[in-house]
Structure formats: structure tokens, C-alpha cells
Amino acid sequence: MQPLVELENVSKSFTLHLRGGLRLPVVSGASLVAHPGECVVLGGPSGAGKSSLLRMIHGNYRCDAGRILVRDGAEPVDIATAEPRRILALRRGVMGHVSQFLRVIPRIGALEVVAAAGREAGLEAGAARDQAAALLARLNLPERLWHLPPATFSGGEQQRVNIARGFIAHRPVLLLDEPTASLDARNRTVVVELIAAKQAAGAAVIGIFHDQDVREAVATRVVDVTRFAAQAA
Amino acid sequence: MTPLLSARGLTKLYPGGRGCREVSLELDAGEVLAVVGESGSGKSTLLSLLATELAADAGRIDYRLRDGTVRDLLVLGEAERRLLLRTDWGFIRQDATQGLRMAVSAGGNVGERLMAVGARHYGNIREAARDWLERVEIAPARMDDSPRGFSGGMRQRLQIARNLVTQPRLVLMDEPTSGLDVSVQARLLDLIRGLVAELGLAVVIVTHDLAVARLLSHRILVMKDGRVIESGLTDQVLDDPAAPYTQLLVSSVLAA
Amino acid sequence: MTAMSTRGFARLASGAAGTNFGYLDEQTKRMIRRAILKAVAIPGYQVPFASREMPMPYGWGTGGVQVTAAVLGPADVLKVIDQGSDDTTNAVSIRQFFARTSGIATTTSTAAASVIQTRHRIPEHRLKEGQVLVYQVPIPEPLRFLEPRETETRRMHALSEYGLMHVKLYEDIARHGHIATTYAYPVQVAGRYVMDPSPTPKFDNPKMDDCPALQLFGAGRERRIYAVPPYTRVRSLEFEDHPFTVQRFDRPCALCGAADTYLDEVVTDDRGGRIFVCSDTDHCEERRAAGHRGEAA
Incomplete structure (x- = not known):
């Protein structure tokens, strides 16, 4: 089976021009693959570059060297060199990303925030709304909050809106950056079920999970990122 | 497919060296491009050049017309160019008094573009104006009021309605939210975001506010001393800035 | 233009005998006639001219007086009206001015006059071929109400961008329920230039259309001359659902x-x-x- 995501010898460092050009290495020579149905968990201590690696796959961070191939249908696209428009198209149709933080526009209610993400991924308006409602219900977000802008929500409530946004559409690649960080046990279980459902539907999931129990529940494979740790130049 | 808008080598220099040097950019339908930089970086000059309000020293601006033909705006005849600007293009200005006719009612401001392209049925013009005022959240009851009595946010929304009534494909925006209260800004950004997505508009937005760029744009150009020093995916440039100046710009705001 | 080859044009081409006939010197009159000829050639187009100081204040019809002075010949019979009346101070003094400076005959009869200078009215009696109607114009630019920049209004005329005139009418209807402009109601001349017919009541607009007489417009302060040649189409602007009507x-x-x-x-x-x-x-x-x-x- 062809991998959906394939990293080959990927390296990244930050150059801080405001600090006299200080170079901060992040990862070096990182390689990994994720096949359909897999959940690859990135392991290693905090600061090992797990989150940066996820962001590089998403195109949020640049890649200095190596290739990051994401399969769009039959075509592998190298995120490291792709045009911005190509990356945006991949984000719409191929790869979803759930971060720890919800960044939304004021004034828009939670349900609409989630439904909009569905429409953006190609769902028809009615279906997007229905699925948004179903997801928020499943994540136990009280219905009285659905029409309020999430900016005023608690961390856990915001995170559930964020998860619903990431899971509403079926995209073959799902990048999860500590999606369960601020959730209680009941909602963590829901997220585990949602991930399992995506895997069963053939998605490749790459994620970072702080909680041991979640990690054990979802991981088909753990890749220790410390082995890609870059040496300071 | 050729891009909707393609500017190449746009240059306009003022005595003293300010202006805009060899800027090139491309824009597709539905794409929002933010141009950021501090004042004096040349971003407003670039916008005036794109709007053909300023004559370029060098360069060309190719635009794909509705019939698919691509024309260089800088050599297009004036009548054709002006018609294009007030039908297929929009321009939302920072100072609403420059973008509106302050002596004309809100409805008249929206109807003007329709009348400019030959609409001669008062009832239909009024209906279209009413519809657009509602879409930008201006109560129909205010339709016959002068924009002089409107708040800053309302004036900007009226500018948007006035520009969008002819269903343009490209809209230029010059700091559309600056000078407004934060809550008013949020509402306006939200409205612009919704309309851009709904209508599939191509937008070039000049802003010094990185949060505005992040919220609205897909791609970003960072300008300094008249040149583009960095460009790319908006979130990539803002979260992983490469150029020293972009790093300074990003680190200078609290949270973008 | 055959209708024009009557007295109107003959007068423009000939020039007058005396040096001070009609107050203006011959060189000035020729300059004004050139502007008039250009105006006649481009109906409704505002032709700039070097307006002279006249022995009367602006607002008293200095533009009309200069045009009249340039077209008068010794055989002409002049009528001057102000708001339709031959007897107001303004009408009387302009009539006396020309009687004194050119010695020509004057009249109050529309039918007997060869040149009629007017402020604010077109005579009720249908004008005929060979007559010249000279309008005193305060503000010649119909677009100025909404667009104060002259560089821009000139461009709008050049490119026939007249949507703004309808904005003015739109504002009228929005405010009053009908087109409330009753004076200086804009017209389009010969399907091309939009023109301000000077502050005549719109009641008179239909008289401008297909008129056998030559109509000349002089704005002194604004230094513009424009014209409607005989038998020219003059249409009042309107909306499909709010057609032009007279009082x-x-x-x-x-x-x-x-x-x-x-x-x-x-x-x-x-x-x-x-x-x-x-x-x-x-x-x-x-x-x-x-x-x-x-x-x-």
C-alpha cells in the first residue's frame, strides 16, 4: 500500500535574526511514513520537535531540506517546495489539522464555525450543518453554547469546537497536535473513538498525545522524534 | 489557466527614493493577497499602481477579462480601463470620505455603479441598493440617509456595498479597518471574510495589521523600502518568518 | 446644417462695421465667434473662451452679453428677457446697453426679434429659423453638483460617463418621491453631451428639442460657451419608471x-x-x- 504521508530526510532550523543570527536546530534527517488506516504517534520529550514536525507537514513551518510528500489522490505533492496555492488546496481537500489552540473570528457562533470548516472541505451547506451539530453533541458541548462565539468559552470547550472543526470532513490525512490536552476523561474517550473511526475510514493519522492512556488507545506505531534531534551547529 | 491578475516589474519611484521597486505578483480568482509593511514601505504606492491611479515608471499589469482575453491595463484605452475599474473591480479605501460620495444618500452611493453601466429603472436600482445594504448589515431604513451621519464602521460597510453591487471579480482594499474601534473592526473583518468566500472574490488588501492579514488572506507579501522582501503562505510567513525584517515585524506585535 | 446657413451663420462669419459696435473690440468678438463656431460644431460641448471684463457684475449675464455682442449685426433686432419679462431692471439695462453701444433696434416682441438674450426662460412663442436665443448661464457644468473636480468632469464628458447625472435624479426621487429638479434640468444633446440648460424651468426643456432657432449659452464667470444648433435632438434625462414630465x-x-x-x-x-x-x-x-x-x- 502506498503511504499517504512520507517524510524523507527532513531538516529544519530557525535562524533568529533579532538575536544576532542565532541558529536553533529543530530536527535533522527526519524520515517517517504514514499509511492509510494508521495512527502514527510522535513520541519524545517536550522540545524534541514533535510539534514543529507536524507543522512542517501542514506547511505552516518551512522545510530547509528533504522532502515531505503528501498524496493527493495519485499525485504525491512535496510540501517542502509546493506553491502556496497547492498547499492551500491540500489543506482544503487532503489534510486536516487540529492544534491546541482555536483561532477563530469573533462574532461567529460555534456551530457555524464548525459548519464553515465542513463547507470549506467541500460539504454541502445542509450536510455541513447537520454534521457540525452531531459532532458538537457527541463532544458534549452544551447546546446553549452552539450559537455563541467560542472566544468566550473555557479552554476545554474551545478545544472541543476545534476538534469538531478538524474532524467534520473526511480528509485522508489528519494531523493532531495534542487535541486532548484540556479535555476531561469522558471527552478524551470521544476523541479516541473519533480517531478510530477516521482510521477505519482509511485516513492516515499523525499525532502528538500528551496522555499516556490516549496514546496507548490510538497508536498503531510510535515514532520517537528524539532520534531526529538536530545538533546545534 | 492564466491568473486573474499578474503584475510584473511594477516600479514607481518618488524623489528621495521612496516608492515601489520591481514588484511582481499574481492573483487567482478567490484568492486574498495581503500586502504588509510599515508606512513608507511602498505598499500603498503598490496599491495605487494596481488601481492604475498612479502611472508606473516601469512594469505591466495583465488582467484576464471576463471574456478570457488578457490585457495589459497600462496600455488599455482610458474608456475601457475606467469601465473595467467601476464594474469588474472594486476599491475600498481607508478614508471612506474618499471612497463614497458624501453628498449622496446611502442608496444613491450603492446605485451609482449600476447607473454608470446604464441602469435606468429607478425601482430596480433601488431594489438592488436595498439588497446590498442589507447584505452589509445596514438597515434599509437608513437607505435615504447621508453617509455623513454614519459611524466609521457603517461607512466602510457602505463602501463595500457600493463596490460589490456590480459583482466585481477583483477588489483592492487599503487599510479598510484601520482607525475603527476593535469591536467594529471585528465585525467588518467578519463581513469581508464572509463576502469574499461567498462571492469568490480576488482581493489585494494592504494593511499594517498582521492580525488582519492572518484573518483574511491566503498569501502575503512583506514590503520594505519599496521591495517585496518575503512572500508566501500567510500563516507560514507569520509563524516562521525568514527575513530579518519580517521577524522584527512579527515580534513587534503582541499576538498576530 | 442647411437650416444654419441662414442669418445665424452669416452673422458669425461677417463681423460688424464699427470698432466699438456692441462694446467689444473686433478681435475679442472674433475670438468669441470662434468659440461659438466650435460650440455649434460640437453640440452641447462646453468650449472655453477668454471671458472679458464687462461693465456689469458677474451674475448679471456677462457671459450672455459677450455672446450677444459677438453675434449682433447692425440689422439685428434685439429682445432681452429676464424670467420671461422684458421689464425687469436686468433686462432693461442689457437692452439699453446694446442700444447705446451698437445703435441697433430693440423690441419686446418675440416674433420681431432676431436675437433674444434670456435669463431663466424660453419664450412661449415658437422660435423660428434665423433667430438666435442667447442664454445667460451661471454654472455651465451639470456634473458639478456631485463631482467638484473639473479634471474629472472633463474626463467624464470625454468618455460619456453620465451615470452621475442619474444619481442626481435618483436622489431627487428618493427624497421627494418624484424628480423634484424643476430648474436647470439636465439634457442630453444630439445623443452625446449632457448639458445644463441654465436655470430655465424644466417646463421649457421640450422647447429646446428640434428648435428651428440657434441656441447659444454663455457663462461669463466660468468662461464657457456651448450651443445647440437648429433642429437638434435635446432629450431630458429620465428613468424608465420616472419619465420626464413638465410642470x-x-x-x-x-x-x-x-x-x-x-x-x-x-x-x-x-x-x-x-x-x-x-x-x-x-x-x-x-x-x-x-x-x-x-x-x-
Whole structure:
């Protein structure tokens, strides 16, 4: 089976021009693959570059060297060199990303925030709304909050809106950056079920999970990122 | 497919060296491009050049017309160019008094573009104006009021309605939210975001506010001393800035 | 243009005998005639000209007076009206001015006049070939109301961008429920230039259309001359659902009984008594002389 995501010898460092050009290495020579149905968990201590690696796959961070191939249908696209428009198209149709933080526009209610993400991924308006409602219900977000802008929500409530946004559409690649960080046990279980459902539907999931129990529940494979740790130049 | 808008080598220099040097950019339908930089970086000059309000020293601006033909705006005849600007293009200005006719009612401001392209049925013009005022959240009851009595946010929304009534494909925006209260800004950004997505508009937005760029744009150009020093995916440039100046710009705001 | 080859043009081409005939020197008159010829050639287009100081203040019709001075010949018979009347101070002084500076004949009869200078009216009596109607114009630019920049209004004229004129009419309807512009109602001349017919009531607009006389417009302060050659199409702007209409009066002239003329309200006593009478005094008098009578006569 062809991998959906394939990293080959990927390296990244930050150059801080405001600090006299200080170079901060992040990862070096990182390689990994994720096949359909897999959940690859990135392991290693905090600061090992797990989150940066996820962001590089998403195109949020640049890649200095190596290739990051994401399969769009039959075509592998190298995120490291792709045009911005190509990356945006991949984000719409191929790869979803759930971060720890919800960044939304004021004034828009939670349900609409989630439904909009569905429409953006190609769902028809009615279906997007229905699925948004179903997801928020499943994540136990009280219905009285659905029409309020999430900016005023608690961390856990915001995170559930964020998860619903990431899971509403079926995209073959799902990048999860500590999606369960601020959730209680009941909602963590829901997220585990949602991930399992995506895997069963053939998605490749790459994620970072702080909680041991979640990690054990979802991981088909753990890749220790410390082995890609870059040496300071 | 050729891009909707393609500017190449746009240059306009003022005595003293300010202006805009060899800027090139491309824009597709539905794409929002933010141009950021501090004042004096040349971003407003670039916008005036794109709007053909300023004559370029060098360069060309190719635009794909509705019939698919691509024309260089800088050599297009004036009548054709002006018609294009007030039908297929929009321009939302920072100072609403420059973008509106302050002596004309809100409805008249929206109807003007329709009348400019030959609409001669008062009832239909009024209906279209009413519809657009509602879409930008201006109560129909205010339709016959002068924009002089409107708040800053309302004036900007009226500018948007006035520009969008002819269903343009490209809209230029010059700091559309600056000078407004934060809550008013949020509402306006939200409205612009919704309309851009709904209508599939191509937008070039000049802003010094990185949060505005992040919220609205897909791609970003960072300008300094008249040149583009960095460009790319908006979130990539803002979260992983490469150029020293972009790093300074990003680190200078609290949270973008 | 065959209709033009009558006295109107002959007068433009010939020039007058005396050095100070009509007050202006011959060189100035030739300059103004060149502007007039250009204006006639491009109907409705505002031609700049080097307006001269006249021995009367701006607002008293210096533009009209210069045009009249440039077209008058010794054989001409001049009529001057102000708001339709031959007897106002303004009309009388302009008539006397030309009688004194050129020695030409003057008249109050529309039919007898060869040149008629007017402020605010077109005579009720249908004008005929060979006559010249000279309008005194305060503000020649119809677009100025909404676009104060002259560089821009010139460009708009050049490119026939006249949407803004309809914005003005739109504003009228929005505010008043109908097109409330009753004076200086914009017209399009020969399907091309939009023109301000000077502050004549819109009642007179239809008279400009297909008119056998030459119509010349002079704006002194603004230094512009424009023209409508004889038998030119002059259309008042309108909306499909708000067509152009002229004022209607709900009673006939109290003096002559005419029901198809433009009426002025006249206060008759200090107890609020008022009657409506023809604004065109010459027309009214002619009708009465012919035996027509209104309710107050």
C-alpha cells in the first residue's frame, strides 16, 4: 500500500535574526511514513520537535531540506517546495489539522464555525450543518453554547469546537497536535473513538498525545522524534 | 489557466527614493493577497499602481477579462480601463470620505455603479441598493440617509456595498479597518471574510495589521523600502518568518 | 446644417462695421465667434473662451452679453428677457446697453426679434429659423453638483460617463418621491453631451428639442460657451419608471386665460391676494391684444 504521508530526510532550523543570527536546530534527517488506516504517534520529550514536525507537514513551518510528500489522490505533492496555492488546496481537500489552540473570528457562533470548516472541505451547506451539530453533541458541548462565539468559552470547550472543526470532513490525512490536552476523561474517550473511526475510514493519522492512556488507545506505531534531534551547529 | 491578475516589474519611484521597486505578483480568482509593511514601505504606492491611479515608471499589469482575453491595463484605452475599474473591480479605501460620495444618500452611493453601466429603472436600482445594504448589515431604513451621519464602521460597510453591487471579480482594499474601534473592526473583518468566500472574490488588501492579514488572506507579501522582501503562505510567513525584517515585524506585535 | 446657413451663420462669419459696435473690440468678438463656431460644431460641448471684463457684475449675464455682442449685426433686432419679462431692471439695462453701444433696434416682441438674450426662460412663442436665443448661464457644468473636480468632469464628458447625472435624479426621487429638479434640468444633446440648460424651468426643456432657432449659452464667470444648433435632438434625462414630465398648472393665466404657458405667482395686495399669470409678459400681452381674457382681466 502506498503511504499517504512520507517524510524523507527532513531538516529544519530557525535562524533568529533579532538575536544576532542565532541558529536553533529543530530536527535533522527526519524520515517517517504514514499509511492509510494508521495512527502514527510522535513520541519524545517536550522540545524534541514533535510539534514543529507536524507543522512542517501542514506547511505552516518551512522545510530547509528533504522532502515531505503528501498524496493527493495519485499525485504525491512535496510540501517542502509546493506553491502556496497547492498547499492551500491540500489543506482544503487532503489534510486536516487540529492544534491546541482555536483561532477563530469573533462574532461567529460555534456551530457555524464548525459548519464553515465542513463547507470549506467541500460539504454541502445542509450536510455541513447537520454534521457540525452531531459532532458538537457527541463532544458534549452544551447546546446553549452552539450559537455563541467560542472566544468566550473555557479552554476545554474551545478545544472541543476545534476538534469538531478538524474532524467534520473526511480528509485522508489528519494531523493532531495534542487535541486532548484540556479535555476531561469522558471527552478524551470521544476523541479516541473519533480517531478510530477516521482510521477505519482509511485516513492516515499523525499525532502528538500528551496522555499516556490516549496514546496507548490510538497508536498503531510510535515514532520517537528524539532520534531526529538536530545538533546545534 | 492564466491568473486573474499578474503584475510584473511594477516600479514607481518618488524623489528621495521612496516608492515601489520591481514588484511582481499574481492573483487567482478567490484568492486574498495581503500586502504588509510599515508606512513608507511602498505598499500603498503598490496599491495605487494596481488601481492604475498612479502611472508606473516601469512594469505591466495583465488582467484576464471576463471574456478570457488578457490585457495589459497600462496600455488599455482610458474608456475601457475606467469601465473595467467601476464594474469588474472594486476599491475600498481607508478614508471612506474618499471612497463614497458624501453628498449622496446611502442608496444613491450603492446605485451609482449600476447607473454608470446604464441602469435606468429607478425601482430596480433601488431594489438592488436595498439588497446590498442589507447584505452589509445596514438597515434599509437608513437607505435615504447621508453617509455623513454614519459611524466609521457603517461607512466602510457602505463602501463595500457600493463596490460589490456590480459583482466585481477583483477588489483592492487599503487599510479598510484601520482607525475603527476593535469591536467594529471585528465585525467588518467578519463581513469581508464572509463576502469574499461567498462571492469568490480576488482581493489585494494592504494593511499594517498582521492580525488582519492572518484573518483574511491566503498569501502575503512583506514590503520594505519599496521591495517585496518575503512572500508566501500567510500563516507560514507569520509563524516562521525568514527575513530579518519580517521577524522584527512579527515580534513587534503582541499576538498576530 | 442647411437650416444654419441662414442669418445665424452669416452673422458669425461677417463681423460688424464699427470698432466699438456692441462694446467689444473686433478681435475679442472674433475670438468669441470662434468659440461659438466650435460650440455649434460640437453640440452641447462646453468650449472655453477668454471671458472679458464687462461693465456689469458677474451674475448679471456677462457671459450672455459677450455672446450677444459677438453675434449682433447692425440689422439685428434685439429682445432681452429676464424670467420671461422684458421689464425687469436686468433686462432693461442689457437692452439699453446694446442700444447705446451698437445703435441697433430693440423690441419686446418675440416674433420681431432676431436675437433674444434670456435669463431663466424660453419664450412661449415658437422660435423660428434665423433667430438666435442667447442664454445667460451661471454654472455651465451639470456634473458639478456631485463631482467638484473639473479634471474629472472633463474626463467624464470625454468618455460619456453620465451615470452621475442619474444619481442626481435618483436622489431627487428618493427624497421627494418624484424628480423634484424643476430648474436647470439636465439634457442630453444630439445623443452625446449632457448639458445644463441654465436655470430655465424644466417646463421649457421640450422647447429646446428640434428648435428651428440657434441656441447659444454663455457663462461669463466660468468662461464657457456651448450651443445647440437648429433642429437638434435635446432629450431630458429620465428613468424608465420616472419619465420626464413638465410642470402643470391647475389653472389658466389670470390675465390672458392661456392654459399652456408657464405661470408666475403674483401678489396682488397686502391681504395675501395672489394670482397666477404668464411669466412671458410679451406672449400674455399679445394674447390679450387678440382678445383673450382670464378671470382677473
